[in-house]
Amino acid sequence: APADPLHRVAQASERRLATAADVAAVKWATGAPVDDPAREDEVLARGRALAAGAGLDPAVAERVLADQIAASKTVQRALHRRWAVGPASRPATEPGGLAGVRGEIDAADRALVAALAAAAPQRDAPACARRLAVRRTHVALERRLDGLRSRALAQSLASVCPGAGPRAPGVSAPG
Numbered sequence: 610a611p612a613d614p615l616h617r618v619a620q621a622s623e624r625r626l627a628t629a630a631d632v633a634a635v636k637w638a639t640g641a642p643v644d645d646p647a648r649e650d651e652v653l654a655r656g657r658a659l660a661a662g663a664g665l666d667p668a669v670a671e672r673v674l675a676d677q678i679a680a681s682k683t684v685q686r687a688l689h690r691r692w693a694v695g696p697a698s699r700p701a702t703e704p705g706g707l708a709g710v711r712g713e714i715d716a717a718d719r720a721l722v723a724a725l726a727a728a729a730p731q732r733d734a735p736a737c738a739r740r741l742a743v744r745r746t747h748v749a750l751e752r753r754l755d756g757l758r759s760r761a762l763a764q765s766l767a768s769v770c771p772g773a774g775p776r777a778p779g780v781s782a783p784g
């Protein structure tokens with residue numbers, strides 16, 4: 610049987626989040642800040658364009674990608690804090706450049722937008738949030754995510770189900 614579309618959404622999100630440690634290592638090595646607003650704008654604009662091509666509401670892609678970005682920064686900041694206080698925990702290998710890992714992020718974004726487009730009926734179902742939570746838990750177990758990454762995965766998926774996330778209509782979001 611084909612994978613449940615919400616499972617594919619959770620998998621694509623985890624795949625994207627899995628790049629956060631490499632991004633954090635590059636920034637740690639170069640002293641670059643975690644926040645890169647110009648790159649974020651680029652990611653969101655690309656996501657909107659990909660969504661339009663896939664028959665997905667660009668506003669949905671933008672909300673979900675904004676959560677992906679926030680989740681990546683959650684992991685990056687947490688790792689930087691750990692590395693600051695625990696030299697032994699610092700990455701041992703010299704990371705490659707940002708360009709390579711951003712290529713992986715772009716590929717994950719294409720998969721994520723395709724999965725979101727395919728999951729339109731599941732997103733509209735009243736059981737969306739409950740089903741997505743089950744899929745997210747499976748992915749977290751499958752990928753053996755630690756607490757930090759499990760929580761970040763939940764953050765990254767917060768706007769997938771209409772009405773389930775902090776950015777849902779009627780719920781005020783900061784900024």
Ligand SMILES: C=C(O[C@@H]1C=C(C(=O)O)C=C[C@H]1O)C(=O)O
Pocket residue numbers: 632643644645646648649652677678679681682707711714
């Ligand atoms: C992942 C990065 O770090 C942050 C998160 C981004 C993202 O998740 O796409 C984009 C820019 C940065 O603010 C990055 O710099 O590529």
